[in-house]
Amino acid sequence: xxxxxxxxxxxxxxxxxxxxxxxxxxxxxxxxxxxxxxxxxxxxxxxxxxxxxxxxxxxxxxxxxxxxxxxxxxxxxxxxxxxxxxxxxxxxxxxxxxxxxxxxxxxxxxxxxxxxxxxxxxxxxxxxxxxxxxxxxxxxxxxxxxxxxxxxxxxxxxx
Numbered sequence: 001x002x003x004x005x006x007x008x009x010x011x012x013x014x015x016x017x018x019x020x021x022x023x024x025x026x027x028x029x030x031x032x033x034x035x036x037x038x039x040x041x042x043x044x045x046x047x048x049x050x051x052x053x054x055x056x057x058x059x060x061x062x063x064x065x066x067x068x069x070x071x072x073x074x075x076x077x078x079x080x081x082x083x084x085x086x087x088x089x090x091x092x093x094x095x096x097x098x099x100x101x102x103x104x105x106x107x108x109x110x111x112x113x114x115x116x117x118x119x120x121x122x123x124x125x126x127x128x129x130x131x132x133x134x135x136x137x138x139x140x141x142x143x144x145x146x147x148x149x150x151x152x153x154x155x156x157x158x159x
Contacts, residue, residue, distance in 0.1 A: 005157075012156020019149040021084050022050070023108045024061040024068040030108055031058035032094035034084040036151050036159075037130070038070060046137040048119065051130040057090055059131065066121040067105060068135075071113035074146030080112050081149065103139070115142045 017036035024031045037051035050070070052059055062068050073080055080098075088094040099111035109116050119135035126132075153159070 009155040009157045013153040015153075015156065017151045017153075019073050019081060019151050021071040021073065021080070021110055021113065022052070022058060022068055023071060023110065024058050024065065025106055025108055026061045026065050029061055030093065030095060031061050032084060032088065032108075033058045034081070035070070041134065047122070048117070048135050048137065050119070050133045050135060051127060052133065053130050054126075057088075062121065062133065063124070067107065067138075068119055068121075069103065069107045069109055070117045070119060071110040072115040072117070073149040074114045074144075075149045076146065077112060077114075077149060080110065105139070114144045114146050116140060 018038060020035050020038065022033045022035045033052065033056055035050065035052070038048055041047045041049045048070070052062075058068070083098065084094070095108065095110075100108045101111050103109050103116075103118055105118055107118060117137050118139035119133075120138050121133055121135050123134040124131055125134070
């Protein structure tokens with residue numbers, strides 16, 4: 001059987017992803033990114049893998065501080081998705097119009113997130129056009145129950 005790129009793309013697009021907002025901070029530099037490539041990778045210690053497209057501004061902060069937060073969204077939070085889905089220009093405050101809480105670690109957390117995880121980077125691996133962060137969960141909180149926001153792509157070759 002010969003591989004067909006169109007069929008591969010359609011099939012990859014069926015892989016379901018959660019939706020979250022990554023947040024990081026280094027002094028006055030606050031960054032955020034809409035993320036859909038993350039998954040639990042270990043029970044003990046609790047760990048995740050998080051993929052970030054290479055050269056995103058948030059990577060500089062994560063690489064220097066070795067920590068970031070994953071703000072998990074629920075399926076009724078379309079306005080938060082739309083806010084981060086439009087992208088954030090370099091130097092722009094990604095949290096304009098949103099209420100932020102500061103975690104004990106100094107990381108910004110979205111008040112509207114239904115749950116959060118505070119993550120510490122243990123390793124970073126190049127993975128094609130993305131970098132894969134292997135992170136340990138060092139704190140978390142469930143603020144309100146709800147169905148998680150998930151995403152299915154039309155193609156596995158682009159967002």
